[in-house]
């Protein structure tokens with residue numbers, strides 16, 4: 001499975017770690033050629049030709065901290081952390097999805113990474129250890145506490161998302177907030193002290209009462225709302241009896257291969273299938289299902 005097919009992966013910027021760690025080089029690159037990613041709160045600003053809008057460092061607010069996103073050729077790319085972050089910062093924002101739909105894969109990935117970084121900086125201005133103000137360091141890939149000297153790093157939250165298979169059928173569930181007819185792969189955050197395999201097994205047991213074995217990794221996706229890493233897995237179940245945890249899911253049930261194939265053909269036309277509506281191509285669950293259908 002190629003990176004390019006996964007939404008929010010495949011940025012064309014060079015992350016240039018050697019620049020982050022070199023304040024002189026970073027200052028040298030913060031010149032008139034440097035580009036500033038324009039954001040509206042956390043939403044992308046899209047130009048009339050459907051691309052990310054960029055300004056120069058002269059467009060940055062005087063008080064704003066700058067995150068070094070990477071190099072586009074010789075040019076350094078930055079995003080600014082606004083002094084205060086207002087507006088809608090959640091993913092449930094139709095205007096955001098409309099804007100993202102116009103971006104090509106590389107730009108969507110650049111935007112997603114920048115969004116996660118700006119959001120993290122805006123929410124970590126104070127030290128989690130002692131409460132004193134923190135300052136941006138290493139081009140924004142670190143924050144340091146001025147008082148207790150603690151170092152803080154941008155967080156990535158691992159989430160397992162899994163297809164469970166029994167006798168050629170696949171277990172999918174729906175949350176109450178899903179539009180009618182939508183089903184997707186079960187998912188849940190990895191907890192401290194767990195392997196990915198253990199997190200998959202625990203989540204499926206908690207949400208659907210199903211025990212799994214032979215967990216394997218399939219595909220992953222950065223999901224910038226605010227900073228998840230979706231880890232797509234596959235597992236087998238021996239006993240198909242489902243007991244739904246209604247505090248998490250409205251329903252979970254088995255779908256046949258024919259039903260999944262039908263739903264995947266339908267979602268390619270942005271339609272629901274006869275048994276359920278599959279997740280859209282922006283979701284890693286879509287790629288898990290596509291992988292499963294293709295492997296036969």
Ligand SMILES: [Zn+2]
Pocket residue numbers: 127128129130131132145146147148149150
């Ligand atoms: Zn501190």
